[in-house]
Amino acid sequence: MEANMRLGIPTVEGRGRYGGGGRCYRRRGSRYGYARTPSNLRPIPRYEGRVSKDYSPPSLVLCNARSIGNKTATLRDFFISQGVDLACVTETWVREGDTVTLREMAPPGFSVLHQSRTVGRGGGVALLIREDCSFRALPSPSIPGIECVGLVWGSEVSLAVWLVYRPPSAPAATLSGLLEAVAGWALEFPNLLVLGDFNIHADATPSSQALDLVSSMATLGLSQFVSGPTHQAGHTLDLIFGVGIDVIMFPSMKVPWSDHYALKARIDVPPPPCLGGEPIWARPRRLMDPDRFRQALRDLAPPGDSLTELVEGWNTQLLAAINEIAPKRPLRPRRNRAPWFTEELRKMKRDLRRLERVWRGARDGASRTSYRVFMKTYEMAVKAAKKSYFSASIASASSRPAQLFSIIRSLTSLEGQPNLNNNWTHSCEAFASFFAEKVLLLRHDLPANFDTIKELEAPRLSSGPVLDHFDRISPADVDRLLRAGKPTTCPLDPCPSWLIRACPDEVRAPLGDIINLSLGTGTFPGELKEAVVRPLLKKTSLDPLDLSNYRPVSNLPFLGKVIERAVAEQLGRFLDETSALDPFQSGFRAGHGTETALVALTDDLRRQLDRGGSGLLILLDLSAAFDMVDHELLDHRLADVGIQGTALQWLRSFLSGRGQRVALGGELSSRHSLVCGVPQGAILSPMLFNIFMRPLAQLVRSFGLGCHQYADDIQLYLLMDGHPDSAPDTLIRCLEAVAGWLRGSRLKLNPSKTEVLWLGRDDMRLRGQLPSLAGVQLVPAPSVKSLGVIFDTSLSMEAQIAAITKAAFFHLRQAKQLAPYLSRPDLATVIHATVTSRLDYCNSLYVGLPLRLTQKLQRVQNAAARLLTGSSLRDHIHPVLYQLHWLPVEYRIRFKVLVLTFKALYGLGPSYLRDRLSWYAPQRNLRSSNKNILKVPGHREVRLASTRARAFSTAAPTWWNALSQETRALQDLTSFRRACKTELFHQAFGQGAA
Incomplete structure (x- = not known):
């Protein structure tokens, strides 16, 4: 009955079969039944969450693979056939970093947590869990002689699962260390599962070690659920312990690919909400035919005359057209399928299952041999099919880096983004409130001060060229604007953006009317000022329960971006012609980049060191800089660069009245207004931010310091001659002025994350302390990282070279694992995207480095060339590089x-x-x-x-x-x-x- 209560079965259950005064009776439609008096009945509380009708308790499988390398497809098919939610695999024999083999074993839609053996070969444990289940990985403890990996499985009741492997050669003392760890887990997690291959004989006549382990587990409250042999020799080696949870065991399964039996069990936990999925209303992609969409657009009436009517008519007509050709339908989520799994593979899979049934019936060596021979053939066919599919995918994505990296991640990444739709994570309202309140709290700490009021009250005088209006655009301009950028679709769009781009003749006139009316009236449509935000975990290793670990990713309506692009072209051209932006601002400007900024910075610093001087590099950190831009101050600074009239009015309209909603689990949060900031994801935002930050560099240079900016990354540097005893007064006054300007601009300076690097000889270091910044004492660091490059006190680049080579070799090892699935041109594409790009990033800073450092980079390139061509270490590398037409480092x-x-x-x-x-x-x-x-x-x-x-x-x-x-x-x-x-x-x- 307790199990039924947890599962939410809406039934009435009796207290017992006998002794209740009931009598046996026979009724039509059943063999027999039992009458019960009402006093012997009690109601079962109904589970209040939304549960799919076909919900069943989650199941798990525990198996010993004895190396997964030669049976990844077989294991994946086994997990799929068992319909498991959690697969626990011991003895993977996978080394650290071999993510491709683990990814091959995982069924589609599963994440993998793996712990490899640190010393020697063999061992290794892996947990495979459905990505639509809420979970988070647990840090693996260090237990001598024991390999383990764990996770917390979230539902209404969080369950901790620890998978353990104890080698046969492990001494008895290892069990003591394991029990110490289990004692800690039992205190931390009331609901706990500890399972795995313990390699002790817990048979009908158990060994003393088994008795001690089971009894010790019992004292910690953990029951043992496995009965009967789990090994072909008749011993019970694989065990499942649990506390706070019921485990329903199935009969053990003999498998032809291991000497251990596979164990299957159901875990009696409450279901997570929406498991099984409410129907998703979506438009079938196969019905979205551009020709039918064009015809539907031709049949629609023209919109009105005002901008609001034009935009509403645009949305209404597009929505009506897409509803006509591809109306929304209720679609239930389908199980993820491997796109490379062909009909031929399905036939081979059926033949393999047939051979397995023959082996189960015969139980002889011949049938087992036949099965294993055909299993190898099946594994080879799977690899060939994957190679064909992924080669075609990589070839089609060779010119699209984002899609290419997505394909590489699908082949190598073990963990995806956590599912935010389950009950142990957060609602869309919680995210929306957090993102909005974060900016408001930062802004509350920065009230407008005297400098802010002074700038706002200053007269707006612009003696140079002015931009007082935006020019109308031609039909050819409309076509060009449609083709520019990515056709991303926002949930607020009436139809997919790629369909609009596929119908330029039909949308050219109404789109041109909307853009020209918007530019002419100085108004940005209010219907397009709302953004849809999706929370994205910054790193998969971060705690998904902490809202601060999420980054808001904004998506704006497609029509608004087209209008923005028309303005951005004219505004950018005006800023370039008038040189209005600071020349040392490199962010989001054509011909500028992180490398050009760092080249100029290092050139100044190296020339200073050459003169026998020293330098001080300060990297300022701003909190939520784009979100903190004050609209009134930005309005003044736009006027300062010569933007007036209708153009300024349009930009004011673009910034005002904005809001955002958070999309999560098919639902939208309530609207939250944005009182400051430039909209994330907007085309104009980087340009507006550069204008807003323009006075800072002028202020810094007025004190004799250098200043480089890349968007909100700010580099200040002071070049000093001689042997100063203390920080120069100019540095102190400059930092005070910078802190005051940022405070007056209502930008939040984060002094605790501001980094300082002293450059020069040790005997030239400042004897006194550095000045403070916003009340925080500045302390020089041995090295700092700016725009992805690590600098040290002598600009030797040693730390940078070490980091680059380490990352490059990691990706090179992944490329080697992918090599069996890729043709040579596709492998070259992967190597260039993941390895060569790292060698080339900011490599102009490596000019004149000692041979011992450049050789480290050359070794990476040599290894990449050998991998691509299949050359051996005995082959001279120069002919290999010559054959590939690769320039040496x-x-x-x-x-x-x-x-x-x-x-x-x-x-x-x-x-x-x-x-x-x-x-x-x-x-x-x-x-x-x-x-x-x-x-x-x-x-x-x-x-x-x-x-x-x-x-x-x-x-x-x-x-x-x-x-x-x-x-x-x-x-x-x-x-x-x-x-x-x-x-x-x-x-x-x-x-x-x-």
């Missing part, structure tokens, strides 16, 4: 510097790099006058040989001048890249290389 660095130089010289890069280069102009007319030669700084400007080899301002002109005159004369970027690579390739492999 040293020449890749030189190539990157030369490309940055070309872009800077011809206006394709930032001005702060162009200012470091100058054309060579001899005092008298020489043959070298017209050969596009750059001036190389002399020895008076750069004294140290190491600096001459490493600073961009000296290495770039030196390498540029070494190029052939024909290459230097090119003015097209594509032609220059091609010619430059060919020339460097000849230098690396000889003039005979092609």
Whole structure:
């Protein structure tokens, strides 16, 4: 009865079969029944949650795989056939990092938690759990001689599950350590399962170790549920202990692929809400035919005249058209299926099951051998099918990085995003309140001060060019705006965005009318000011119960983004023509990037160290910078750069009256208004933020400090000569002014996360303390990370090289595991996306590094080349790189510097790099006058040989001048890249290389 109460079965149950005064009777339609008096009946409380009609308690399987490497498809099919929610596998024999093999074993829609053996081969335990079940991984304790992995399974009652493997050679003392751990688990988790292969004989005549283990578990409140043998030798080695939960055991199953039996059980826990799924109302993708959609649009009446009527008519007509061709239907969630599983594989799977039934009936060696031989054939066919499918997928996604990384993650990632729809996580209202209140609390701590009021009361004077309106767009512009960007669809959109893009002739006129009326009236449609936010866990290792571990990902209506794109083109063109933005702001600007910002920064620092001076680098951290932008202050700063009239009115309309809802589990939260900030996910937001931050760099440079910005990443640096005893007064006053400006701009400075790096010789360090920032004492760190690059006190790049090589080799090992499923071109695509991209990121900072450091990078490239070509370690690497047409690392660095130089010289890069280069102009007319030669700084400007080899301002002109005159004369970027690579390739492999 207790089990029925937990399962919510709406029945009435008697207290006992006999002794209640009932009498036996016979009725029509049944063999027999029992009458009971009402006094012997009691009601069973009904479970109040929403439960699927076909709900059954979750089930688990425990098996010993004896190496999963040669039977991944067989194990996956076994788990699917058993319909399990949790699979517990011991003896995986999988080494740490081999995620591909584990992913192969997991059925579609399952996450994997694995703990490998730390020393030696064999061992390993894995938990496979459905992703639609709420769970979180538990940190694995260190128990000598024991391997274990655990999770908390969330429903109405959270259940902790620990899978344990104890090797046969483990001494008896290991059980004592295990019991100590179980005692701690039992105190922490009232509902606990401990199961696995304990390798002790808990038979009908158990050993002393088994008696001690079972009795000790009993004293901790854990009951043992397994009875009968679990090994083909007749011993009971696999055990299941539990407390606070009922475990219903099924008969053990003999399997032909292991010497252990497979154990199956049902866990008597309350069902999570909505398990089994309420019907999902969705439009069938197969019915969304663009031709039918075009015809439906032609039959619709034109909308009204005002902007509101135009937008409402647009939404109404598109909704009517999509309802006509693909109306929403109730669709129940289907079980995830492997897309590569073909009909031929299904037939082979049926034949394999037939051979298994033959073995179960015969129980002889011949039938077992037949089964295992065909199992190997089946495993090979599965791998061939996966190779064909994923090769085609990777080939189609080679030019789309996001989709390519998604495919790679599907092959290698063991854990997905946690399911937020179950009852132990949070509701959409909870997320919506948290995201809104977070900004409001930060803003409450930053009331408008005197500086804010002073700026708002200052007259708006703009003496330069002005942008007082946005020009109307042509039909050709509408087509271009439709094709630009990704066709992402917001839940508030009336129909999928890709369908709109597929019908340019039908939507061109109404879309152009909406955009031009919006630009002409200076109004952004209010219907498009709402964002739908989806919570995204920042890292899968973080606690899903903590709301602060989630990042809000905003999605805006497609029509609003098209209008934004029309404004962004004109606003960006105005800002570029008037040089309104700070030249050292590199975020979200064409030709600018993280690498250009870091090249300029390191060039200044290296030149300072060359002069015998020192430097101080300060990396400021802002909290929720985009969300904290004050609209009134932004309005003033827009006017300062020359935006007036209807253009300014349109931007005000774009920012005001905005709101957001959180989408979760098919539901939308209530609307929360946004009183500040630039909308996340909007096309205009980065541009508006750059305008808002424009005065900061001017303020910093007024104190003699340097300042680089990449969006909200701010780098301040002070160059100092001599041996200062204490921080210069300019630094103290500058930091006070920066903190005051940020406070006046109502931006939240996070001084505890602000990092400081001292650069220079140890004997030149400041003897006194650094100044404080917003009341927090600044302390220099041995290294800091800025824009993905690690800097140390001497700019040696050792820590950066170590981090890059470690990450690259990790992805290279994953690529090796994927190699059996990929063709060579597809494997090359994966290697370039995951390994080569890391070697090339900011590699212009590696100029002039010692050979011992560049060799580390070269080893990564060599390993990648050998993997791609199948070459052995005995093969010389130069012919392999030559065959692949890969530039060695040293020449890749030189190539990157030369490309940055070309872009800077011809206006394709930032001005702060162009200012470091100058054309060579001899005092008298020489043959070298017209050969596009750059001036190389002399020895008076750069004294140290190491600096001459490493600073961009000296290495770039030196390498540029070494190029052939024909290459230097090119003015097209594509032609220059091609010619430059060919020339460097000849230098690396000889003039005979092609």
